[in-house]
Amino acid sequence: MLLKMHGTENVFYLYDVMGMDLDDKAMSEMTKDLCQDGSDGMLFVCDSEIHLAKMRIFNSDGSEPEMCGNGLRCLSRYVLEKFDCSEGVIETLKAAYSVKHIEEFHGISAIQIVLYPxxxxxxxxxxxxxxxxxxxxxxxxxxxxxxxxxxxxxxxxxxxxxxxxxxxxxxxxxxxxxxxxxxxxxxxxxxxxxxxxxxxxxxxxxxxxxxxxxxxxxxxxxxxxxxxxxxxxxxxxxxxxxKVLFTGNATYMSKHDLKGNLLESFDEDKAYKLFFNKTRI
CATH class of the missing domain: 3.10.310.10 (Diaminopimelate Epimerase; Chain A, domain 1)
Structure with missing residues (x-):
């Protein structure tokens, strides 16, 4: 099962592969196939030896960047909810970052990341x-x-x-x-x-x-x-x-099967649209 999420409308598929053995080529090809719908990339929730989880992210062209702040907010929300905690540390390709849930951010919930250095x-x-x-x-x-x-x-x-x-x-x-x-x-x-x-x-x-x-x-x-x-x-x-305290939304949009077929849509994006309209004033 896949989730589709967005961080300030940077749209990602999220796939929890903890405990699974998925190689880089498979991640890259899966991302290129799914992101033909216009999504920006794909987040893979991977095992970490010392932190809550590790984020692997692939861009829509199949390349793997070192880091993505919007993607990390989305993956962090999923991981914090999975382990029922309000804060923790997520590993990325080259660093690890402290993350926490913010209950109220201009009318929506949000994730804050401590980006350093x-x-x-x-x-x-x-x-x-x-x-x-x-x-x-x-x-x-x-x-x-x-x-x-x-x-x-x-x-x-x-x-x-x-x-x-x-x-x-x-x-x-x-x-x-x-x-x-x-x-x-x-x-x-x-x-x-x-x-x-x-x-x-x-x-x-x-x-x-x-x-x-x-x-x-x-x-x-x-x-x-x-x-x-x-x-x-x-x-x-x-x-x-x-050091930058970086705070913004992490919004669930929909649930999909592994081929990208829509299974369920969520209502959270309605609240984000109201927030978005306020930012245009």
Whole structure:
């Protein structure tokens, strides 16, 4: 049985494979087959030797990224409910993150992740990345660049920029365009490596919130990060690197068989739509 979930309308299939032996090729091919419906990727709930569970995530093109913030919120909710606990630690490909359930977040329930470390690093290939924008490089296990815009970028322009970045950087690159819409409020558009333009990208919003906090000395305060899928909140804490408290929805949409056929739809998305409409005001 599969669940379909979304984190700020970043849509995933979730498959609990704890106790099962499913190899990388099978995960990749299953993801490519199922995500032909337009879903962004697939989350696999795997066994962990020391934590509650391990997240494996595959993008819609079958590639495996190091991390996905929106996906981790979704998987964390499922795992916390499975083990009947309010908080715990989830392992990912390169790191482990503390997660907990938040009962009330702007009228909906949510998951908060402690994302650490978020690093601001020099990238040797950034200096010859030839665009009219000034970018800064960040890592949240996976690589991001953040640039600033005054107006909303068209999908066509973001696609050209994102494809150029993914051809230019050896490891590929998530491209985030940040627009300030008010004190402590930013709007982020992302071209996600292995996916393309997505309604939201959790680690992209995290990188962008760190960039905003650095430029505006806006630490230890909630930053509202808006995107085409809704809104999440980030609180940036300055330590050796940067720690970000990352809070947003994890919404159950539907239940499916292993071929993707719909078995049952849930009502939770109605509450999220009300929340989404408030974020557009």
């Amino acid at each position: 978020v690093k601001s690093l020099e990238h040797p290939q950034l200096k010859d990345f030839d665009t009219s924008y000034s970018f800064k490089h960040y890592t949240v296990s996976n690589p991001h660049i953040v640039g600033h815009i005054e107006d909303h970028m068209t999908k066509e322009d973001l696609t050209v920029l994102g494809e150029y970045a993914n051809n230019h950087f050896d490891e590929g690159m998530n491209v985030n365009m940040l627009r300030v819409i008010g004190p402590g409020k930013i709007y982020v558009q992302t071209f996600e490596r292995g996916v393309g333009i997505t309604k939201s990208c959790g680690t992209g919003m995290t990188s962008s919130s760190v960039d905003y906090a650095i430029k505006n000395d806006y630490f230890d305060k909630a930053i509202e990060v808006y995107n085409d899928g809704g809104m999440i909140e980030c609180q940036v804490i300055k330590e050796k690197d940067y």
